[in-house]
Every structure is written in C-alpha cells, then in structure tokens.
Amino acid sequence: MAEKIKTATESESHQHEEHHVVPLSYYFMVFGVLVVGTILTYFVATIDLDTIFPGANTLVALLIAFFKMGCVVLIFMHVRWSSKLIWLTAIAGFFWLAIMFAFTMQDYLTRGAGVFTR
C-alpha cells in the first residue's frame, strides 16, 4: 500500500487528554466557587423573590445549581479538554432530560381550562 492509512483512532479528533495535566489552581478555584455557590443558594432561598415573579426562587436556585454543575463537568470531569464527542455526549444527556421534562409537563400544564392554568 502506497499511502499510510490512518488508524481509526487517529482519524478521530483524538485529543491527547491524558497528556494534559490540569493546574492545581483550577481545581481549587472551582472548589471555592462550589462552596460559595452552596452558601449563596442557602441564603437566597430564605429571601422571598417570588414578588418579582412566581417561581423566581426556584429559577435562581436552578441557575446556581446549573452553574455549579457546569464547573464540575468542565473542570473536575475534564470535559473542557475532552474531544467534541464527549462534549456532545454530556450535552445530549441533558437535552434528553429536557425532552422528558418538557413533553411530560406540556400535558400537565395544558390540562386545565386554558394554557398554564395556575
């Protein structure tokens, strides 16, 4: 064979993640963020934000939780330095979760007299 044919593993966008050592500072920064986020979640939950709009408390809590999750996934789980396939896998998992929530709730939210009957 004249030309060298790439092996399957090489022809994938195979980032050599195993050679990348994450600096310690990243880990400690994320740790700090997670601890602060936890404390923040705890105290914001005691403040009534529902005067802004109903469900505001839940939204803030979820936003903080998503942010914390993002830090863990990207830094602790090394997704930031992983191949696109791993990114896609992580995102797909949550996308499917969103499908399950959205399509189930679309039933419950539309059962009353009108849409989103409270």
Add this chain to the structure above:
Amino acid sequence: MQNIEAINIKNIKEEPKVSYLTNGFTLKSWLLTKDHKRIAILYLITVSAFFALGGIYASLIRLELLTPASDLLQSATYNRVFTQHGIIMVFFFLIPSIPAILGNFLIPIMIGAKDLAFPRINLLSWYFYMAGGGLTLYALLQGGVDTGWTFYTPYSTTFSNGYVMAVGLGIFINGFSSILTGLNFIVTVHTMRAPGMTWFRLPLFVWAHYATSLVMILGTPVIAITILLMALERLAKIGIFDPAIGGDPILFQHLFWFYSHPAVYIMILPGMGVISELISNFSRKKIFGYEFIAFSSIAIAVFGFLVWGHHMFVSGQSVYAGLVFSFLTMVVAIPSAIKVFNWAATLYKGQISYDTPMLYALFFIGLFLIGGLTGLFLGSMGLTVHLTDTYFIVAHFHYVMVGGQVLAYLGGLHYWWSKITGKMYSEFWSKIAAIIVFVGFNLTFFPQFILGYLGMPRRYASYPEELQVLNIFSTAGASILAIGLIIPLIYFTYSIFFGAKAPSNPWMLPGLEWRTASPPPTENFEETPIVTWEAYEFGEESGLDLEDARNRDRVTV
C-alpha cells in the same frame, strides 16, 4: 483502488485450522467466553427459547379466540396469557434478538475489529438477560401477571394480585442487558474500526445498530425507574399513581411510554439495517442513497423520543399535548419512508436474485409498509378515538413487529447462517418456509384490521358472535404461521449436523464479513484488514464476477 492482494474476496482456499466454534469445547469455554461470536450463539439459543415460549402463549390466545365465548380459558386466565405473550415477546425476544445475536456477531467483523470494545461487559449483558429472563420465567410459571405488558396503574399497583414485583424485577434486570449492549456497540463503532473504515464506508447494518444503541442507552433507564416506582408504590401505597390520594395514573403512562415507544424503534431499526444489507446485496447494486439511509436511522432514533403520547390519546392526557404528539408522529414516519423509497430505488435495475434472504426482505418492505401506514391512521387523533384498544392496534403492531422485525430477523439469520455456523441450509425448504410464513402471517393479521375496524376490543377473551368468521381466519393463519416458523428450526438444526460446508463467501458478495472464513477464527481476521473500498462496491473493481455469482452452487437439500 482495490486491495485484493491483502484480502481474498473470492472464497478463501485455505481453511484456518481453528474457528471460533472449535476453539475450546468445555462448558467453561462457552459460559466464560469473551468472544463476541460465542456470546451471540448463547443469545441465539436463549432468545429462540423465549420466542418459542411466547409463541406457545400466542397459540393459546388464538385457540381461545376461535369461539366467541370465553370457553377455553376464563377471562382471568386469558388476561395472564396475553400479558405473558406480550412481556416475553417484547422484552425477551424483540428487543434483544437482532442486536444481541446478529449485531454481536457481525459488528466487529463488519468494522474489521477483533472483538467489541468491552468483551466482558458483553458477556455480562448475556448473564443479565438470563437472570432477568429466569426470574420472569419463574414468576410466569407461578401464575404470572394479568396487567397487560403495559402494567398500567392503578391496576398494577393496587388491585392486581399477580406476580407484579417479580416480573417487574425480571424486566428491570433485563434492562441492564440492553443498556450494556448499546454502550458496547457505540464505543466499538467509535474506536474499533479498522484502518480505512471511515464512517461512510460502514455497512448500513452498523449505522442501524449505532442508532439503536443510542435509543437503548437513553431510553432503557427510564423504564427501569418506572418499574422501580411501580414496585415501590405496590409496597408502600403512597398514591403517586392513585387519583384518590392525589396521584396521577397518567404519570405512570408518561414514564412507561417514554421508554416503550423508543423501544419499538430498538426493535425495528436493526431490522431495517438487515434489510438494507439484503436489498443491496441481493440486487448486486450499491444501495441508493447511502447517506440518507444512514442519517434516517439517527433521525428515527431521535424523533422516536418525541412521540410517546400517541399511546395516550384517550387516556386523559390533555388535547394540546395530544396535538403535539400527533404531529410529531406524522413527522417520525418520514425517515422510515425515506428508507423504503431508497430500498425501492436500489431494486430498480438491480440484478435481483430471489434467494431466501431476499424473499424475506421483499416481504418485509410490503408488510412494514402496511404496518407503518396503519400507524399513521392511529396517529391521527380523530381516527384513533375509534380504533384505540381494538384489534386494529393489534394488527398494526403485529404487522410492524412480526411482518417487519421477525421477517428481518429471519432474513438476516438465513443470510449470515453460513458465516455463523459454517454450514449451508437447504434453499428449497427455506423458500417454502418463507412463503408459508408470508401466507400464514397475512391470514392471521389482516382480518384483525377488519375486526378492529368493526370494533372488536383487544384483550378480551370473548367477542360478539358475528365476528367469529374473521377470528377463525386469524387462527387458521396462526397455525400456518406456526408451521412456517417451525420448519426453519428443523432445517437449521439439520444443517448444523449434516449441512454442506460453507465457503467463506457463498453469496459472492463484497462485504468485509465475507472476506474471512466461515465460521471465522476467534480473532475474526488472520490479519487486520485495511479498507480501501467503499461500502456495497459491486463493480469490477471489487473483483467479483456477476456470472460467477449467478452460477454459484445452491444447496437445496
């Protein structure tokens, strides 16, 4: 560019000394094997046994329905019989059959690998299947369940006094088998492809299994949690599915069908993968629209998750949700239709040879078409109100499941039998059996469309007298179908012991699996293949001659 000096694609003259079948004769070498081919054989034996058991339950159903009255079986027993039939067929036959048998055997060979990515996990998945199957079997023999395979609440959680927990646990355990198989396939296709085997040179069989594996991984855990919740509810009676306490039985249905609808795509996608192989190879023509078929498999896998509410139109689900699900049900039919069009275009001006696998493939196209179109009838909300819970539904899903998946499974089994066992079956008897299956199947299930339209409800042991004639046709068809399914058991078994030795490439085809011995050695290839050809290359470059193929030996006894 061709590569025939590296791999001989005409029949390999020199037989390797040891094949995967002869590489160890002890029970331990089979039960603790890491070889994907041996695991496929383990599955073949056990899946066939469950199929036979499910068939026995089906015979009981059809015998009972010969007469309008509930005379052979009491209603309570009949409830258990159709439940058993459903559970065994869905969870222990339809879902594992093609992926665990043909997929396990062929995927590494088709991509040029030595084995799957995780051989021990592959073996573990068989043990999960056996554990789940064993437990379910035990429960069924103790008296079983009468809830229907769908386990709807609150009956299953509150009122049923069958073995709901045991059967549920059996299905739960079996789910792990599915998940591990899917996980293995996905990783294998990503990392184990031979040099030169790019994604778009993969056989469509592999694409189909990749899409199936996505569904297995994303869907199966949800049925697992649903069964867990049902079991916990049965134990603790909290009321999450009990309207009297504030729960919602429809929630169970949402969770159940979130998996069970994609599950039917787990069943049919591998079948479609087999059909793509059969149509292309037996027309000796490159498949039409390769990329379209490949992407349509992925599309079916993705869209299949968005339509589960079409099983719940009349359950109490909101009409708006029903509207969304109905629309998406129409959309999900499109990728399937794309496949059918591409298959038809492949046949056009092909050099068709009517060997048994091709017969099954052609039958599949017709029967799947009918099944799929009737699915559209059921997806439209106005019509479904009349047809829900009637025999129309039963006919619809049997057309896609039996007329579709089972025929694809049989076609694949016949096609690759020589590769798997190294023996040739009788072409004469196999053709007879295929025709008997086709006739028997249609006679069984077509009258059921009419019965459903006339209003005969499903899951009832008795029915109005005027519907008896059609039921008799159906039962008669079922006996013919049973004969058609038993005949292969006979000639396949005969072929194992007395069949002619199969050459490496009996059909004279260019696929990578035909470039190794029948049966293959344990590591699949003597040397790692280097792929320089496209999929389904039938031209002169592939080194195969059409005249040779036409004049090949056909075994008829």
Add this chain to the structure above:
Amino acid sequence: MATHADALHDDHYHAPGLQHQFEDMGQQQESASIGMWMFLVQEIMFFGGLFTVYLVFRSKYPMAFAAGSNHLDAFWGGLNTLVLIVSSLTMALAVRSAQLGRRNAQVIFIVVTMIFGTVFLAVKAIEYTAKYKEGIVPVAGLNMKTAKTPGTYPNARELSTRTGDTQDPKESLNTGVSEANTHETGEHSYYNPGGTFVWTDVSLAVQAQQGNYLTESEKIGYFSNGELNANKFRDKVRIFFWIYFVMTGLHALHMIIGLGLMAWLAWKAWMGTYTADYYSPVEMSGLYWHFVDIVWIFLFPLLYLLGRHFLHGGGH
C-alpha cells in the same frame, strides 16, 4: 480461552493493563472514556425519571412540597453538600496524582474521598433517623411508635383551622399535649401507635388560600366540601417525603456503590497499578464520583430549600 494470533503481538510492547481487543493504550483509554460517559448518560436518564415525578407533583402541590421541605433540616443537607464538594475536590486531586504517577498521593486522596463519602452517608443516617423519630417516614409502620393516653389528642377538625406557628417549623409537630405522657422510647408527645405518617401543619395551605395562589390541583386536593382537610393535605405532604426518600435513597445507594468502587481503586492504587501511562480506571471512577456529586447539587436546593421563602409570611 481465546487463543491470540500470537504472531500479531510478538513484536508489540504490551503496555501494562492493555486488554487483548485493543491495539494500543490510546484506543483503550478513548474507549473507556466514551464508555463511561455513555454509562453516565444512562444514569442521567435514570435519575431523570425521578426528577420528572418531582416536577409533576411539585407543580401540582407546591404548598405541600414547601411544607414538607421546611421540615427537612437544611443544615444537614447543606453540610452534606459541602462534604460532597470536598470529596469531589479530593477525587479530582487523586486523578491528578495518578496522572503524575504519584502512588502515595493517589492512595491518600482516594482514602480521604472515601472518608468524606462515609461522612455523607453518616449524615444521611442521622437525617433518616430524625425522620423516623418525627413520624414523617411516608410508609406506615416505619415510624417510631409512640403510645399515649387516648383522648388527649386533638381531633382533625381542631387542627384544620389552626394556622400554626410558622417561625419554627418543627414546633408545629407538637400538638400541644402534655409532655409527661411520652412513651419511654419516644421523645415526642404525639400519639402514633401504628408508626404511621403523621402530619398536622397545614399553615402553608391556609396562607396560600388567603393569598389566593393555590394551584387548580391544590384547590381540589387539599379541600373537601370547601373546607381545608388536614388528612388530604397530609397525603400530599407524604408524597413529598416519598419522593425525598426515594431520590436521596437512590442517591445514597449510588454513594455506597461509589464507596465500594473507591475501596477497590484504593487497593489497586496501593499495589502500584496506576502510573502516568495507565491511570484510566482512576479517571473513570472519578467521573462516576463527580456525577454522584452533581446529582446531589440538584437534590439539595430542590428538596431542602424549596419552601424556605414561604417562612416568615413570605410567598406570593
């Protein structure tokens, strides 16, 4: 059992830990990585089913959920969150140590991770025991059984109109009956001979009714004949606690499995199995551990904190 085509491998250097089906460590490592992520996706969907159930019932009965949630001890829950975060850090450091080939550091970090994991489970045990004692385990018979002189227990009608003290949620469990008549093993003065689920605080439902922000399901679900029915409310609160126990229980089960995994990993690390060339099992175990942490990151606010803002008269 499978014989290799030995000719293939004679001139290959076999990296330690290379399995027979792989050509090289890169392929094995990539396979392990994709495989573990597929498993995690599957776990996401598994827990996802429970989150769906939570979502459905919380949107139907938010007040019952808030009431139940306020009786969970957010201190322990918050502490557990911090414990898991620390364990995630030590796990990440364990992976890093393995990557750098430091055997002792690996083992220490894995063991420390296990210690924190055990602390998590110990706190959960404390919490569950507290629920047992307070009579809010949702399964009848699984609560602490207390005996009392019959007749001193207020009836449901009295309870249904009580607004209760919302300053300290736990106080509302006290029905105001004499402390002297407690069962010798019980510390509460309520009567629960059958160990059933006991709930009497309907204050949040009353508050919501007055503020007119009950959902449609709540208007049906808490009332009978136009009046607030404490038993019906109790049933909805019981659904909350059921979801709490199933979700945290399943999570705890995953923690236990994780601890088992860590034990095996620590032992192998101690034996020097993992080096800079081969540390994939450590990394994959780390992924699992982080996943379990992420589930808790969501469970904490959704279960423990959802009703806090209703206290002190808050809410919309």
